[in-house]
Amino acid sequence: MKNIFKIAVLGVLGLFIQSCGNDESSGEKSGAITSNAAERVYVAPGEHDEYYAFLSGGYSGNLTVYGLPSGRMLKEIPVFSQFPTNGYGYSEETVPMLNTSFGFVPWGDSHHPDISQTEGELDGRWIFINENNTPRIARISLETFETEEIIEIPHSAGNHSSSFITENTEYVVAGTRFSVPYPQEDMAIDQMKGNFKGPLTFIAVGEDGRMNIDFQLKMPGFNYDLSHPGRGDSHGWFFFTTYNTEEAHTMQEVNASQNDKDFIAAVNWKKIQEYVENGGGEEIAAEYAHNVFDHSTQAATTTMKNKVLTVDPREVEGAVYFMPTPKSPHGCDVDPSGEYIVGNGKLSTDLTVHSFSKMLKAIENKDFDGDAYGIPILNFDSTLAGTVKEGGLGPLHTEFDGKGNAYTTFFISSEVVKWKLGTWEVLDRQPSYYSVGHLMIPGGNSREPYGKYMISMNKITKDRYLPTGPELEHSAQLYDISGEKMELLLDFPTHGEPHYAAGIPAEKIKSQSKKIYRLDENEHEYAATSESETKMERDGNEVHVYMTTVRSHFSPDNLEGIKVGDKVFFHVTNLEQDFDVPHGFAMIGANTSELLIMPGQTKTITWEPKKEGVWPFYCTDFCSALHQEMQGYVRVSGQNSNVPLKWTLDDEEIN
Amino acid sequence: MKKSGILMIIGSALLLGLFIYPLWNIQLEAPQYPDPLGMNIYINGIQGEEEFDIQNIDGINHYIGMKKIPTPAEMWEFNTFPIVIGGMAALGALLGILGFFRIIHPNWFLGWLILMTFLGILGMMDFNNWLTDYGTDLDPKAIMKLTDSEGNPLSYKPPLLGSQKILNFTAHSYPRAGAYLMFVGMLLTLVAWWIGKKANETMAK
Numbered sequence: 013m014k015n016i017f018k019i020a021v022l023g024v025l026g027l028f029i030q031s032c033g034n035d036e037s038s039g040e041k042s043g044a045i046t047s048n049a050a051e052r053v054y055v056a057p058g059e060h061d062e063y064y065a066f067l068s069g070g071y072s073g074n075l076t077v078y079g080l081p082s083g084r085m086l087k088e089i090p091v092f093s094q095f096p097t098n099g100y101g102y103s104e105e106t107v108p109m110l111n112t113s114f115g116f117v118p119w120g121d122s123h124h125p126d127i128s129q130t131e132g133e134l135d136g137r138w139i140f141i142n143e144n145n146t147p148r149i150a151r152i153s154l155e156t157f158e159t160e161e162i163i164e165i166p167h168s169a170g171n172h173s174s175s176f177i178t179e180n181t182e183y184v185v186a187g188t189r190f191s192v193p194y195p196q197e198d199m200a201i202d203q204m205k206g207n208f209k210g211p212l213t214f215i216a217v218g219e220d221g222r223m224n225i226d227f228q229l230k231m232p233g234f235n236y237d238l239s240h241p242g243r244g245d246s247h248g249w250f251f252f253t254t255y256n257t258e259e260a261h262t263m264q265e266v267n268a269s270q271n272d273k274d275f276i277a278a279v280n281w282k283k284i285q286e287y288v289e290n291g292g293g294e295e296i297a298a299e300y301a302h303n304v305f306d307h308s309t310q311a312a313t314t315t316m317k318n319k320v321l322t323v324d325p326r327e328v329e330g331a332v333y334f335m336p337t338p339k340s341p342h343g344c345d346v347d348p349s350g351e352y353i354v355g356n357g358k359l360s361t362d363l364t365v366h367s368f369s370k371m372l373k374a375i376e377n378k379d380f381d382g383d384a385y386g387i388p389i390l391n392f393d394s395t396l397a398g399t400v401k402e403g404g405l406g407p408l409h410t411e412f413d414g415k416g417n418a419y420t421t422f423f424i425s426s427e428v429v430k431w432k433l434g435t436w437e438v439l440d441r442q443p444s445y446y447s448v449g450h451l452m453i454p455g456g457n458s459r460e461p462y463g464k465y466m467i468s469m470n471k472i473t474k475d476r477y478l479p480t481g482p483e484l485e486h487s488a489q490l491y492d493i494s495g496e497k498m499e500l501l502l503d504f505p506t507h508g509e510p511h512y513a514a515g516i517p518a519e520k521i522k523s524q525s526k527k528i529y530r531l532d533e534n535e536h537e538y539a540a541t542s543e544s545e546t547k548m549e550r551d552g553n554e555v556h557v558y559m560t561t562v563r564s565h566f567s568p569d570n571l572e573g574i575k576v577g578d579k580v581f582f583h584v585t586n587l588e589q590d591f592d593v594p595h596g597f598a599m600i601g602a603n604t605s606e607l608l609i610m611p612g613q614t615k616t617i618t619w620e621p622k623k624e625g626v627w628p629f630y631c632t633d634f635c636s637a638l639h640q641e642m643q644g645y646v647r648v649s650g651q652n653s654n655v656p657l658k659w660t661l662d663d664e665e666i667n
Numbered sequence: 668m669k670k671s672g673i674l675m676i677i678g679s680a681l682l683l684g685l686f687i688y689p690l691w692n693i694q695l696e697a698p699q700y701p702d703p704l705g706m707n708i709y710i711n712g713i714q715g716e717e718e719f720d721i722q723n724i725d726g727i728n729h730y731i732g733m734k735k736i737p738t739p740a741e742m743w744e745f746n747t748f749p750i751v752i753g754g755m756a757a758l759g760a761l762l763g764i765l766g767f768f769r770i771i772h773p774n775w776f777l778g779w780l781i782l783m784t785f786l787g788i789l790g791m792m793d794f795n796n797w798l799t800d801y802g803t804d805l806d807p808k809a810i811m812k813l814t815d816s817e818g819n820p821l822s823y824k825p826p827l828l829g830s831q832k833i834l835n836f837t838a839h840s841y842p843r844a845g846a847y848l849m850f851v852g853m854l855l856t857l858v859a860w861w862i863g864k865k866a867n868e869t870m871a872k
């Protein structure tokens with residue numbers, strides 16, 4: 013009875029708060045945009061945007077690329093979800109990318125992209141992104157804008173406090189949002205308290221980008237929500253917000269909101285790294301997939317791994333401390349100097365800012381208020397740098413402009429608030445439309461933010477665009493933050509849930525962006541790098557077709573000798589060596605997808621013909637004036653027929 | 668005569684630039700090729716301005732039934748021109764040396780220049796013939812057969828010199844560094860003849 017009462021009160025409060033927020037914002041809506049906003053986001057035809065913005069697609073499982081300031085969507089990069097547009101997750105080469113210990117998982121929930129760094133600055137080599145549901149971390153090349161590697165995170169659940177990167181890309185972390193038995197076991201759920209754990213995974217990143225789980229930190233069974241690496245003086249530390257320090261296993265909206273303070277876990281990863289290098293930690297059984305796409309063979313391979321190194325933080329002196337932070341903190345953001353760690357209590361109006369130097373002093377003075385499962389809890393007042401008072405309702409995330417200012421989103425009051433580091437005074441506030449989650453300043457996650465633009469990523473779109481039925485795309489809003497006051501310049505719909513984003517000046521990427529794959533570097537097992545190499549081969553009931561495409565024909569374009577019950581592999585190589593001339597390949601009755609093959613690339617799709625006949629295939633990408641003629645036929649004979657394999661172009665046999 | 672001999676040697680040596688730099692360049696520009704496709708014509712073969720330009724030019728040209736851009740083995744010119752240019756440079760240098768030591772009269776320089784000009788004109792005519800053949804001798808099975816307003820088959824010949832619109836492309840055809848060095852060299856041999864002649868006349872007085 014008591015609980016139901018609580019829920020009712022929260023519900024009413026929520027409604028009240030929401031409507032308040034909206035009333036406030038709608039009043040300012042019309043006057044919010046300055047008259048020359050259009051000019052400031054206008055990128056003339058043929059001209060390029062100043063920044064790349066990479067927005068996660070949330071439940072689309074992908075990553076979308078936008079130009080700023082125009083807000084034009086440039087590309088969707090498939091990462092954790094199958095993508096029929098180009099055959100990712102369907103083609104034989106890319107199917108292994110979606111392998112996990114649970115089998116083939118064709119969908120993901122992508123959350124936090126983060127760009128690789130060198131000495132705390134964005135270097136434009138790779139972008140990493142986490143998958144929340146089936147814990148995974150992906151690495152995407154910013155040369156090819158393709159997913160090159162996906163590593164599964166064993167023993168983890170709700171991979172949310174990820175994929176944030178240390179300042180020299182030493183580690184990318186994967187924290188668990190849901191505490192779970194570690195390792196998994198059959199256990200009564202109400203026995204959770206004290207028995208569940210919250211493993212935090214540190215993945216080492218090699219010079220070539222290859223990921224490798226270095227260690228897993230066996231933390232108490234709280235929910236590890238978000239995280240950020242230290243930088244500057246605090247480089248070597250990682251900070252994680254927690255909620256549900258109550259360790260409630262049910263009705264968490266109430267039961268996980270009982271403690272006035274949860275924690276920010278401060279992890280000295282350098283100490284643990286040293287401990288591990290000296291043979292510390294314990295290897296435990298684990299099962300996880302490591303998928304790597306190789307650009308020379310143009311094929312992905314899955315390696316199943318079976319061990320992971322676990323570290324009990326209590327065994328490494330001075331490795332982990334808890335900093336009490338009020339009201340179920342969500343965002344955990346470190347300012348560019350590395351001194352301030354901002355914890356946003358999502359159920360409060362205030363922000364709690366910790367000081368790294370005060371934290372070190374408190375550790376030195378053993379200024380502890382007890383411990384949690386043997387991990388020291390630092391005294392709240394000794395680490396507190398300051399509090400931003402009455403910023404708004406429901407603070408979530410904070411980014412920095414590099415000029416001593418911070419910008420925090422408030423979900424419940426639906427606004428972005430600018431405040432000053434050090435004085436903690438609120439300088440400006442702008443309504444967002446509506447219910448803003450994350451915000452992003454290009455480089456705002458590094459030591460060198462580019463504080464010209466900020467985008468907010470809003471959860472609710474309502475009346476911003478023409479209605480498209482009950483299901484609407486989310487919305488992002490672009491603000492100019494170069495002046496004292498934020499100015500709303502533009503809003504644009506985004507695909508999926510634009511959960512978080514990373515931005516980088518265009519010139520750091522565009523000059524190194526790949527235009528074609530070189531045919532002479534194509535080491536695909538089934539590539540045909542000229543028409544004379546095209547052929548068919550039978551191996552039992554498998555038929556391999558080595559096919560090429562060029563404007564505007566396939567070679568071969570007449571194929572015979574295929575039988576019902578065969579498994580046909582079309583290995584299609586695009587012979588073009590010209591920027592932006594892909595060819596497509598679609599086969600009637602294929603149970604997978606089409607292929608979209610970039611110049612110089614080989615991709616493979618399987619087709620299992622079920623009916624006798626002569627069946628057409630064609631190019632799906634409008635490649636030339638004769639695209640429509642870019643087609644061919646496959647003759648399918650009965651299972652017991654003895655029609656020999658025959659492949660021709662212009663009625664001539666190829667050899 | 669010393670000065671004119673040296674100029675004659677330098678002038679004919681500048682021909683050797685043709686072994687390093689392209690003689691001519693043809694660029695094809697169209698809206699969908701913001702970086703124009705281009706080919707550099709050397710005395711011993713044709714190369715794309717960018718690595719895959721030749722392949723891409725051939726790809727476009729196949730619509731109208733043009734032949735592929737020839738390789739050195741397919742054109743005698745690419746084997747003969749280097750010999751002619753090398754021979755003329757050597758001959759010019761020899762004449763320059765002989766002139767330097769006053770063994771021959773500077774009129775030999777003029778003779779060399781006249782021969783070189785004659786060969787140059789022949790070369791340009793040959794180049795023009797090749798362009799004409801390339802632009803008009805089309806595959807009868809060509810995908811696109813276009814005619815002008817009088818019903819004659821369209822010619823796709825790029826201009827010998829200058830810019831011209833060909834269907835959706837604008838073709839630009841201009842000399843490049845090799846040719847400029849050759850022209851400067853020939854000009855120097857003319858100067859060599861002029862100075863040598865003057866010097867001879869002064870001595871005679």
Ligand SMILES: [Cu+2]
Nearest residue numbers: 595631635642
């Ligand atoms: Cu095509």
